[in-house]
Amino acid sequence: MELRHLRYFVAVAEELSFRKAAQRLNVSRPALSKQVKDLEDEMGVKLLERDTVSVTLTKAGEIFLEDSQQLLHDAEHSIQRAKEAQAGHRGKLRIGSVGVIATDFLPKTLKVFHQKFPGVEVEFVEMMPNDQMHALYKGKIDIGFAYGREVENLPNLSSLCVIHSIFGIALSRQHPLAAKKKITLKELRSETLFCLAGEGRSSHKEAICKIYSAEGTKPTKHRKIEGFDSMVTLIAADQGISFLPHVMDLANQDIAIVPIDANQADLDFHMWAVWDGEAATHHVKHFMQLLEERVQGSTNLPQLESDVVSIRDYQTAI
CATH class of the missing domain: 3.40.190.290 (D-Maltodextrin-Binding Protein; domain 2)
Incomplete structure (x- = not known):
């Protein structure tokens, strides 16, 4: 599992649309769908309910969305702190x-x-x-x-x-x-x-x-x-x-x-x-x-x- 898997899942979960999420991430819809499916397979948990019309979150997906959003926020914060430390603004x-x-x-x-x-x-x-x-x-x-x-x-x-x-x-x-x-x-x-x-x-x-x-x-x-x-x-x-x-x-x-x-x-x-x-x-x-x-x-x-x-x-x- 990589951070990009979390970013792809969060985008789909927030947009509730693979098409809109793909546009937001500037990736193709098939590639996005595959990345989310790979994440579910790796976790052994179904995160999304899909059909030809809509996308909804499962109960597991709702919980994982909250944690994923926090993880991505923490990761961005850590990256920013590291950049500041390298520039001499932290340490x-x-x-x-x-x-x-x-x-x-x-x-x-x-x-x-x-x-x-x-x-x-x-x-x-x-x-x-x-x-x-x-x-x-x-x-x-x-x-x-x-x-x-x-x-x-x-x-x-x-x-x-x-x-x-x-x-x-x-x-x-x-x-x-x-x-x-x-x-x-x-x-x-x-x-x-x-x-x-x-x-x-x-x-x-x-x-x-x-x-x-x-x-x-x-x-x-x-x-x-x-x-x-x-x-x-x-x-x-x-x-x-x-x-x-x-x-x-x-x-x-x-x-x-x-x-x-x-x-x-x-x-x-x-x-x-x-x-x-x-x-x-x-x-x-x-x-x-x-x-x-x-x-x-x-x-x-x-x-x-x-x-x-x-x-x-x-x-x-x-």
């Missing part, structure tokens, strides 16, 4: 979590995406940036985020720079240094320096170490903190300081981010959206297009001379 988009730093560009992009593609479910997967790259390769997420410049070493992945900022000193607004225009590393000698610790957070510590190393000095006191929220709370309570990008809006946390007075250190901070460009589904491509438009049109991102927002494809073999 699921899995994004690696990025935390507070994405509060500017990500929610607004998601809002526009949902308006354009309401049939696509967006799921955020909690994991560290390092884990997100592995998850991308394994197909567990569709879009991930990475910090620093290490995206240049990620083979077979495409990337978009979503944030280009510079590191500053994060400290309590009540701290004596908070009012300064710039802070040197020497002025931080008596401060407790917080570094994010734990699996997947090594990039924060590495960035801080590079800044100190470039200036030929080392922090005198440092402390590892497991979570970002915990670190922010401790900084706001004037228990220590840390290095965070200026793009982070922590004013409501009673934290100031003051520029660093450093001549040699590379203070650039980059965050990248990363995805598998070759295997990307239509809704991934649609989302990344919206994200790129959002980033390029944002007025909240710092306009640095070296700020280049573009898509890069890294095709290096694994």
Whole structure:
């Protein structure tokens, strides 16, 4: 039994005429009659009473008509959903979590995406940036985020720079240094320096170490903190300081981010959206297009001379 058998039967049952049903389906009357007879033979059930004048439904035919109409409706609905999924209008988009730093560009992009593609479910997967790259390769997420410049070493992945900022000193607004225009590393000698610790957070510590190393000095006191929220709370309570990008809006946390007075250190901070460009589904491509438009049109991102927002494809073999 095929869908065409159901379509032929439904047409005859609704028209109660083989001639009208054949015209409706644009098939010959003998071919239509044969298809309906084949359906009855396959089922072992008589669906229609026929004579030279009229066609009527049997009791079995009445029941089968209702079910056939529903089956055809469901089939058309399934076909439409499949077409929408192929076009990127249905499905699921899995994004690696990025935390507070994405509060500017990500929610607004998601809002526009949902308006354009309401049939696509967006799921955020909690994991560290390092884990997100592995998850991308394994197909567990569709879009991930990475910090620093290490995206240049990620083979077979495409990337978009979503944030280009510079590191500053994060400290309590009540701290004596908070009012300064710039802070040197020497002025931080008596401060407790917080570094994010734990699996997947090594990039924060590495960035801080590079800044100190470039200036030929080392922090005198440092402390590892497991979570970002915990670190922010401790900084706001004037228990220590840390290095965070200026793009982070922590004013409501009673934290100031003051520029660093450093001549040699590379203070650039980059965050990248990363995805598998070759295997990307239509809704991934649609989302990344919206994200790129959002980033390029944002007025909240710092306009640095070296700020280049573009898509890069890294095709290096694994």
